Amino acid sequence: xxxxxxxxxxxxxxxxxxxLDLTRRALSEKLPPKTVxxxxxxxxxxxxxxxxxxxxxxxxxxxxxxxxxxxxxxxLKPHLEAGESSGLGKVVIGSVQGDLHDIGKNLVAIMLKxxxxxxIDLGHDVSPERFAETAEKEGASVVGMSALLTTxxxxxxxxxxxxxxxxxxxxxxxxxxxxxxxxxxxREIGATAYAFDASSAVDRVKSLVRAGGAG
Amino acid sequence: xxxxxxxxxxxxLVADGAMGTMLMERGLPAGAPPESINRxxxxxxxxxxxxxxxxxxxxxxxxxxxxxxxxxxxFGLENETETINRAAVRAARLGAVGAYVAGSCGPTGRLLEPxxxxxxxxxxxxxxxxxxxxxxxGVDMIIVETMTDVHEACLAVRAAKEIAPDLPVAATMTxxxxxxxxxxxxxxxxxxxxxxxxxxxxxxxxxxxxNGTEKMIAIARDFRxxxxxxxxxQANAGIPESSSGALVYPETxxxxxxxxxxxxxxxxxxxxxxxxxxPAHIAALRRTADARRRNA
Numbered sequence: 001x002x003x004x005x006x007x008x009x010x011x012x013x014x015x016x017x018x019x020l021d022l023t024r025r026a027l028s029e030k031l032p033p034k035t036v037x038x039x040x041x042x043x044x045x046x047x048x049x050x051x052x053x054x055x056x057x058x059x060x061x062x063x064x065x066x067x068x069x070x071x072x073x074x075x076l077k078p079h080l081e082a083g084e085s086s087g088l089g090k091v092v093i094g095s096v097q098g099d100l101h102d103i104g105k106n107l108v109a110i111m112l113k114x115x116x117x118x119x120i121d122l123g124h125d126v127s128p129e130r131f132a133e134t135a136e137k138e139g140a141s142v143v144g145m146s147a148l149l150t151t152x153x154x155x156x157x158x159x160x161x162x163x164x165x166x167x168x169x170x171x172x173x174x175x176x177x178x179x180x181x182x183x184x185x186x187r188e189i190g191a192t193a194y195a196f197d198a199s200s201a202v203d204r205v206k207s208l209v210r211a212g213g214a215g
Numbered sequence: 216x217x218x219x220x221x222x223x224x225x226x227x228l229v230a231d232g233a234m235g236t237m238l239m240e241r242g243l244p245a246g247a248p249p250e251s252i253n254r255x256x257x258x259x260x261x262x263x264x265x266x267x268x269x270x271x272x273x274x275x276x277x278x279x280x281x282x283x284x285x286x287x288x289x290f291g292l293e294n295e296t297e298t299i300n301r302a303a304v305r306a307a308r309l310g311a312v313g314a315y316v317a318g319s320c321g322p323t324g325r326l327l328e329p330x331x332x333x334x335x336x337x338x339x340x341x342x343x344x345x346x347x348x349x350x351x352x353g354v355d356m357i358i359v360e361t362m363t364d365v366h367e368a369c370l371a372v373r374a375a376k377e378i379a380p381d382l383p384v385a386a387t388m389t390x391x392x393x394x395x396x397x398x399x400x401x402x403x404x405x406x407x408x409x410x411x412x413x414x415x416x417x418x419x420x421x422x423x424x425x426n427g428t429e430k431m432i433a434i435a436r437d438f439r440x441x442x443x444x445x446x447x448x449q450a451n452a453g454i455p456e457s458s459s460g461a462l463v464y465p466e467t468x469x470x471x472x473x474x475x476x477x478x479x480x481x482x483x484x485x486x487x488x489x490x491x492x493x494p495a496h497i498a499a500l501r502r503t504a505d506a507r508r509r510n511a
Contacts, residue, residue, distance in 0.1 A: 014330075055393035058402025059363075063330035098244075100289055100324070103400075150455065150462040151239055180455055180462055 003029065004040040007072065011044030012051075014064025016071040019044075023072040033079040037087075038116070041072045045114025053199040059107065066110040073113075087116035089209045092135045093144040094126035095178075096155040101148035104178060107198045108144060115202045117209075128158040135163065135172050141212075142205050145191075147178040156181075157189035164190070173208040177201055218274060218315045218356055219383035219418050222445040222484035229504050230317075230449060230487025231267035231275040232497045238263070238278075248290040250282045253302040260303060264310025270494040271501025274485065275311040276358060277303040279349065280321035285333075285341040289324070300348035308353070317358040317385070318349030320371045327366055335370060342374035350379035359386040359417070360449075361424050361489075363399040365408055369415035376416040385419035385447050385485075386412040390426070390434055397434050405437035413444055423449035424489040427466055428474035435481035445484040450474075452491030464491025472499025479507055 003026050010018040019041075026036045048065040051057045093109050095102045102124040109121045120138055122130055126145075135143050143163065147153045156176050163172055173192040176185075186194035193208060195201035222228060238249055241259050252259060264275045282300050284293040292299065300318070307316045320342060325333035346357060357375040362368035368386050375384045388408045390397040397405050405422075412420045420442060422434045431450035438446050452464035452471055466474070471492065478486045486504070488496045 055395060055398065058398065059400050060330040060402060063326065067330075098247075103324075103326070153462075182456075 003031070004036065004043070007036070007040030008044030008047065011041060011065055011068045011072070012047055014061060014068050016064075016068040019068040020071040020075060023075040027075065027079060033076050034084045037073075037076055037080065037084070041069050041076070042114060042116050045069055045111075049111050049114060049199055049202065053197075059103075062107065062110065066114065069114055087118055088206070089142065090118045090120060090138055090140040091142045091144055091205060092120045092122065092131060092138060092140045094122035094131060094146070095124035096145050096147045096152050096159070097125055097127045098155060099147050099149055099152040100124050101178075102146070104148070104198070105144075105146035108146065108177065108195075108201045111198045111202045112144075112205060115206065117205065128155060128162045131159045132162040132166055132168070136166060136168060140172060141209055142173045142175060144175045144177070144201065144205070146176070147181060150180045153178075153180055153185065156191065160190045173211075175201065175204055175208065217383055218485075219445070222419065227479055227483070227504050227507060228273040228485045229271055229497060229500045230447070230485050231264075231272040231311075232488035232492030232494065233490050234263065234276070234278055234280070236491065237266075237493075248281065248287070248292060249278060250280075250287065250299050250303070251290070251292065253278055253282070253299045253306065254295065257302050257306040260306035261310035264307045264314075266494040267497055268311035268314050270497040271504075272311065272314055272487070272497050274315040274317050274356075274487070275307050276317045276319040277307050277349065277354065278319070279303045279345065280319045280360070283320065283323050283341040283345045285323040285325055285338060286321070296344055297348045300345055301352040304349055304352035304354055315355040316353075317356045318346065318354035320345060320357060320359045320375075321361050322363065322367055327364060335366065338367060339370045339374055342371045343378050346371075346375050346378045350382060354382065356383040356385060358447075359384065362386065362388045363403070364401045365399075365403045365411045368408075369411055372412060372415040372417045383419065384417050385421070386415075386417040387421045387423040387447060387449065388412075389424045390422055392426075392430060397430075397437060405434060406441040409438055409442035409444070413442060417444070419445045419447050419485070421447035421449075421483070421485075423447075424451060427451055427453040428471060428477070432474065432477035432481055435478050435483055439482035446482055447485040447487075448478050448483050449487040449489040449492075450478075451489045452493075452496055455491065466491070466496075468493070468495040468499040471496045472503045475500050475503040476507075479503070
């Protein structure tokens with residue numbers, strides 16, 4: 001199991017090359033791909049997430065670790081079975097229509113992938129229709145929306161309403177975040193949850209998925 | 216006298232306040248690039264500059280925060296870099312008669328290699344192009360602002376010094392409180408920011424956005440401990456709170472103006488406002504600055 005610890009360790013250091021090599025080696029040593037994913041890559045990202053939350057490391061360290069994680073994931077993907085690759089569940093994520101800020105949203109996407117979710121990142125300036133249609137088509141259990149502008153926040157409610165009108169209100173949970181967004185705002189627009197930052201977004205999404213949809 | 220000569224001579228000056236909210240009040244649709252207004256409605260920029268000048272601002276900033284070609288490319292406007300930057304300078308000059316006009320350069324929104332995917336050379340080239348346009352239209356200084364990555368900030372500062380070596384350059388970054396002090400989200404501390412920005416050629420350093428006045432005073436003290444350069448601070452009017460659906464910045468003009476005492480006490484040479492500040496906030500700053508001047 002030593003190799004898994006090494007994968008996690010090099011991932012934390014953002015050493016994509018070593019993570020890639022070690023992931024290949026783990027597979028050639030016949031370790032189950034799912035174990036390599038969970039106890040190597042995801043375990044490493046978990047530590048990265050914790051350290052980021054405690055301000056022990058900053059965004060560049062997280063981005064480098066994520067690059068290392070993706071390098072390992074690319075090796076593992078062909079070897080994972082269908083159910084295993086979508087991991088804990090599917091999350092559709094994006095910055096809302098009119099909003100071009102996406103560093104925060106990207107960070108949440110990285111952390112969710114790092115926690116074992118399959119993330120469908122729609123990028124920025126995403127319309128309510130695209131959020132809802134993608135969630136429906138992909139069978140996502142969570143839609144995550146980010147807004148940095150007070151003026152674009154209103155588009156979050158449109159997505160919530162659209163999901164409800166498509167009859168997905170009970171199956172798809174909606175989590176919102178971004179600088180001007182608050183718990184109170186989330187409640188007002190009928191979102192399922194609010195997350196203050198990337199780490200709490202992962203915790204909230206995990207509990208939403210465990211609870212099985214929008215509840 | 217240049218703005219730099221005045222602050223080096225010990226004068227305290229007032230900068231302007233928020234632009235984005237003023238534009239939205241005047242009908243800029245959400246999500247529209249705030250810089251397209253430079254080309255389409257320069258009269259609005261002129262009006263905003265006039266309001267800030269009348270409120271007492273010694274320096275107003277151009278509406279070019281997102282007018283580097285890399286950022287404009289998000290809207291397919293990169294070919295209009297020159298038009299958009301030059302129009303903003305003209306409008307600020309016409310509106311704020313007698314004030315210094317500072318050419319604003321904000322982050323490109325790209326993450327630099329190796330942690331991101333953008334070649335720093337491309338970012339530098341973009342800043343050079345933007346700053347060349349601002350300088351050609353006659354700005355009095357360049358202000359590199361709201362930066363979180365000190366490498367990107369230094370690319371902009373160096374670009375300014377290359378393109379327009381005679382223009383004073385100010386550079387401000389946005390910090391968050393952490394248990395170990397203030398850091399940008401990219402992990403830059405106040406001493407690191409002050410040191411690297413100075414090394415790149417910035418003559419005025421400081422912080423804008425991200426915090427209300429109280430935390431900004433703490434940041435100002437950290438800057439003063441880290442550098443002897445003149446300091447510039449532009450706090451938000453607090454952190455927005457939701458009030459029955461609408462977003463409200465909690466710091467009133469009166470409070471904001473009184474808090475400027477703390478910023479000047481900490482060693483600030485120039486104080487202005489960022490998100491949520493209005494001409495009324497700037498007028499309050501003006502009163503604080505004038506009172507200090509009389510008592511000096």
